[in-house]
Amino acid sequence: MYLFKESVEAIIPKVKEWRRHLHQYPELSFEEFExxxxxxxxxxxxxxITYERLAETGVVVRLNGSKPGPVIALRADIDALPMTERSGVSFSSKNEGVMHACGHDSHAAMLLGALYALYEHRKELEGSFVFIFQAAEEVFPGGAKELVEKGIMDGVDAIIGQHTGPKIKVGHIATRPGYIMANSDRFEVTVVGRGGHGSSPQACLDPIPVGAQIVTALQDIVARHVPAQESCVLSVTQFNSGTVYNVIPDTAVIKGTVRTYSTENRELMEKMIKQIAEKYAAASDMTIEYEFRRGYDNMCNSDTYTKALMEVADELYGSGTAELMAPGLGGEDFSYYLQKVPGCFYFFGIGNKELDCVYPTHSTKFRIDEDSFSVGISIMLNAAIRFQKLAKKEA
Known part of the structure; x- marks a missing residue:
């Protein structure tokens, strides 16, 4: 049964208006005051309704139905990225150097649309709905962790989150039960040597060749220590040393990212990066400074609730609307909510070659086909009602 159809269709012009306003005035993480x-x-x-600002930016809205029942949360992130927009849309960013290049403007506008649609039917609803307009998904430690620590999930039975999917055609969604996003961590190794004149390397402890050896050796961790059937990525993304052509520097700094699913592989990577760096540095009478910074935890969808959301999508728009995706190695702080309550995070299709909506998230040319909004909102709303029924059965 397609619930809220007329309400969703009626609110779409407003959703587009909201989204375009937010797109023109993007704000960075933890700065989303306007x-x-x-x-x-x-x-x-x-x-x-009631609403409160549990953090400095962002807002949480609660809508109660006419009688008691399960509580379902729906979340949208609202922050933008430090990028200069080159999408060419008529409503491009007016804040120089800041852009909604990940679709969070659409997430926020669509959640507002969902709130409006449910508000119109509030007398027919049971239970409650918590709308989380969350700050700072783009930067660690993110905005979700603070909200969870302040009890945002207390009393919530299940949660829904959605995200733009540029590789998915409009009218489709993609998700999966179980792991859908990875542990997202970063590391920094500083090789500490002894600098001097470039003409006298014998009088120095040159950190650059040692750093190069470490970079190469790190690639063996995944190849030789992680089972082939388990996904794991280690990428060195920065190698910086020296400032002058004729001076051997004191230090070389190596930075990178690690993506894993399991706790075991996460701990393995943290330990072995340090071991390898120490070994190569010691062989040349040098030392290291090491930091492994854990970022967002892996995100694991509930089997039951994900199956229910995929069924809702297929019922609304036909078999095959919900596509089973492979696990991704990106990071998302929605994981903190899913550690507290079951739920589903999914991607809704925004791809349309005819409208040049083909660029990935975090591209300066990122575009969204706004025809995707009605599909995303409808699936989110109907899934929320289905989740209430599931929560009743589990109670």
Whole structure:
């Protein structure tokens, strides 16, 4: 049964208006003050809702139905990226050097649309719905962790999150039960040598060749220590040393990222990066400084709730609407919510070659086909009602 169809169709023009406004005025992580006020302005005259700012930016809205029942949370992130937009759309960013290149403007606008649609039917609903307009997904430690620590998931039975999917055609979604995103960590190794004149390397402890050996040796961790059937990535993304052509520097700094699913592989990577760096440095009478910074934890969808959401999508738009995706190695702080309650995170298709909506997220040319909005909102709303039924059965 397709619930809220007329309400969703009626609100789409407003969703597009909201999204385009947010797109023109993007704000960086933890700086989303005007974005937060704009969202509040759209709901401040509503009765039968409450809203609060649990963090400095972002807002949490609660809508109660006419009788008690399960509580379902729906989340959208609202922050932008430090990028200069080159998408060519008529409503491009007016904030120089800041761009909504990951679709968080659409996430926020669509969640507002979902709130409006449910608000219209509030007298027919049971239970409650918590709408989380969350700050700072793009930078660690992210905005979700603070909200969870402040009890945002207390009393919530299940949660739904969605994200733009540039590789997915409009009208389709993609998700999977189990691991859908990875542990997202970073490391930094500083090789400490002894600098001097470039003409006298014998009087120095040159950290550059040792750093190069470490970079090469790190690639053996995944190849030789992680089972072939387990996904794991180690990428060295920075190698910096020296400032002058004729001076051997004191240090060389290696930075990179590690993506894993299991706790065991995460701990293995942390330990072995240090061991390898220490070994090569010691062989040349040098030392290292080491930092392994754990970022977002892996994200694991509930089997039951993910199956239910995929069924809802196929019921609404036909068999095959919901595609089973492979696990991704990106990071997402939605993982903190899923550590507390079951739920599903999915990607909704925004791809359309005719409209040049083909660029990946975090591209300066990133575009969204706005025809995707009605599909995303409808699936989110109907899945929320289905989740309430599941929560009742599990109670």
């Amino acid at each position: 974005t937060t006020e704009y969202i509040i302005d759209q709901i401040k005259d509503f009765t039968d």
